[in-house]
Structures are given as structure tokens and as C-alpha cells.
Amino acid sequence: MSKRKKLYAGTLAVLLGAATIFNAGIAKGEAETSGNKYLVIFKDQQGLPAGYADAIKKAGGLIEDKLDKLGAVEVTSKNANFLNEVKKSSLVLEAGAENIVYPEQTIESETIAAEDLTEGADFYNQYMWDIKQVTNDGASWNLPGGTGKPLSGDDIVVGVIDTGIDYNHPDLKENYAGGKSFVPGYNDPIDQNSHGTHVAGSIAAKGKALGVGPDLKVASYRVFGPTGGAETAHIADALMTAADDNVDVVNMSLGGYDWFQNPDYATKDIVADVHLFNRAIQYAIQKGVTVVGSAGNNALDLSSPGKLSGEDKGATHRSPSSQTMIRVSAGGALKNLAFYSNYGVGKIDVMAPGGDLGPNYDPATGAGRDNSYLAWSTVPLLDPKTKEVIGHGYGGKGGTSMAAPKTAALAGVIIAKHGKDKISPAQVKAIIQQSAEDVFQPGYDEKAGHGLINAVNALTLK
Secondary structure (H helix, E strand, C coil): CCHHHCECCCCCCCEECCCCEECCEECCCCEEEEEEEEEEEECCCCCCCCCHHHHHHHCCEEEEEEEHHHCEEEEEECCCCHHHHHCCCCCEEEEEEEEEECCCCCEEEEEEEHHHCCCCCCHHHHHCHHHHHHHCCCHHHHCCCCCCCCCCCCCCEEEEEECCCCCCCCCCHHHEEEEEECECCECCCCCCCCHHHHHHHHHHCECCCECCCCCCEEEEEECCCCCCCEEHHHHHHHHHHHHHCCCCEEEECEEEEEEECCHHHCCCCCCHHHHHHHHHHHHHHHCCCEEEEECCCCCCECCCCCCCCCCCCCEEEEECCCCCCEEEEEECCCCCECCCCCECCCCCCEEEECECCCCCCCCCCCCCCCHHHEEEEEEEEECCCCCCEEEEEEEEEECHHHHHHHHHHHHHHHHHHHCCCCCCHHHHHHHHHHCCECCCCCCCECCCECCECCHHHHHHCC
């Protein structure tokens, strides 16, 4: 392989979309490869080619897991030269060390236990500016399909690929459609973190908290345990499984970056995990699933080579990302771009409210923080030692992780209006973009893409 085509040693692995915000700025999180675990992507995109097992064995590998429908396998090997050997096979398109993904944290407030809410307190009106912003203070709920209750009678399901869902939460249990765990050793799709439950509440809470589509259903595809990370293959498998389960929308409030040594290769799929994610996204879309993802929280121009890696000769690819999915930046209550949100021409489709810390907040010093500007939603109450769910409550978070699910919910209500079999993912995306509110430059811009999502506009678009 020529020097021009070499990858930088290691990649910046996939992380939950919302980053921890400290006085000094945004922490980029931790990532590392799994050491002796690899992804092998075959040229055949529809399945595993004849002779694939022999090719892996010849290179000194042992197949750990097969992603048949994506033409890929997860492999372990003690052969230090495994990658070089397996790439000699004419069957292999790309191979690389599999990333282990460590979740980042969101900007967070204190949590409120459900039973500690003041008697008669209106949680929606007091805290949920973000849902009001998307729905025009609930006006969209009075439009056909606007709550997510489909005119056809078939439930509209949004799959949440995340840390799980607290499916016993009083505001979510009515709309929970089941789930699966892809976390080794954890068979329960329950949320032992809070991130996934917050996401689910933004989509379909129906109680003291309300989601953009309070009659949508949510399904949990858990890829993160209470601590530690997830392997790339598990996330791709979750997306493929959600598509096979016939969900209507998938929300991925997660993402990361692959770094390329030369800008010429920034937009080419030359690493295994980029290939795998792209195949999984296309698999879902071809099965009629609208795929939504967060843009990331490093306050960087994703269209500018080398910004994240810190070297002008490099280039950064947001992963998972595809022009066929819906990529979402985060805005604040004042319809501003949140200070942490990534942006970039050609890298953002729309903006949605993700929360921030108010107009007086200084990211450099931490002064002026106002938690009322965060996005508030459902969360589990967790035992600090065991991470078991011991109660249910509400919490404020901020991140593109909080922006994406509002867009996923909007996709869901659009499908509810038009009918499951009468609208394609490309048409759903087009409606969301065409109905978005211009908030910065007229037309498309690098911060908000086509604009700020608006459910009333989307449901009344002619």
C-alpha cells in the first residue's frame, strides 16, 4: 500500500453524540481498538462469498460473528500480520482493526424524581421548550398524523439504537414496542445509563413529559452497557436487525470520526468500519427505514479537512454518516446553533433543538450557566453502585444526541400521516428539509442545513 493511501495509526472511534462539557470546553472521549479483533468486509455486499471462511482461516483468523446480509465478518486473530494476509484475498474489499466505542456524556443537570414533582406542576409547560419549538406548542398534534397515531391503524415504530430504554417509565411504558440487547452479558434492553431513555422521551413520551409524537412507539436496540463501550459490528448489527424488525425510523444519537492521512481520501470508503456502517445504513433504507443521526459535539466544521485531527494534511470523516440518511445539528431555545454542535456544508441536513446553557454561558470559563436551556426529558433513576433502575424521573441534557430524536419523531409523524407503504425514506427526508424554517442564511447553510425542523410545516406541506 502506498504512503498516500495509508491510514493514520488508529481511528477516532464511534462515540455517543453528546459530549461532556467542562469549563475548558468539550471532551472528545476515549476510544481504542480491541487489540486482536478485526472487521473484514467482502466485495460481495449481499452476502458472504464462497470460500470466505477459508480466506479467514488461511490468514490466521477465527470468525467471531457473521453479518451475512452486510457481507462482513468479525474476526479474532493472534497473528500480528493478519490484516496484511487477509487483504491478499481477492474476496476482500477492506479489513481493519475493530473499534471499541466508549460513550461520552451529555451536558447534564440534576435529575428530578417523578414523585418529587410539585403537586399539579405542569412539567411540559415549565421545561419542554424544545418540544414546543418543534410542534408549535402542540399545534402539530391537532393535524392528521401529528401525534404519531397513524391513519392506517398500524403503529409507527422508531427504533432507538442507544443505551437502552427504561421501558417501565410511566411516561414511556404505554408506547414501548419491545427491544433487544446487543451487549455481551446483558440480555435486557433496559437503560442503565439514561441517554437512551432521554432520547426515547423526546420521541414518544406521553405523561408529564411529552414527545414530538406522543402516540409513536419506540423500540430499544441496546448497544451500550452500564459502563464500557460497544464494538462497531454490534451497532451495525442493531441497525440491520431494526430494519429486519420492520421499524419505520431509526434514531442513532451516536457517531464518531475516522481520520485519513490525505484529503484525497476523505470521502472514499477506505476503512472497514466506514464500509460496514454505510452498508448497514443502505440496508435499512432499502427496507423502507428512515435513518436519522446526530452530527456530533466537537464544535467543528466537518467539511474542513484536518480540523478534528489537528493536522491540515489529514481529513476527517463523520461515521456513521451518509447523504442518504438525515444528519442533524443542534440548536438552542433562541434558535441559535448550540455552541458545541458540529456543522459543515454538505454535512448537515437540518437543525433541531438539542439544548444549550443559555445566552450568557461562557464555554471557556463555565460562567453564566442556565440549566433551563437544556432539553428536558425522561430518565431512569439508577443505583449509583449497581446501575440498576430504582425509579423514574426527568433530567436535562444537551447535545446533538438530543436534536436527532426530535427529527426521528418528525419522520415518524410524517409517515403516520401519509401511510407506512405510501412514502419512502427519501420522500420523508425531502419533506423534513422542504418544510424546515430558515433561521440563518436564506436557503441551505452550513449550520442548520435546510433549516430548523417544524412539525406543523411538515404536516401541512403541499
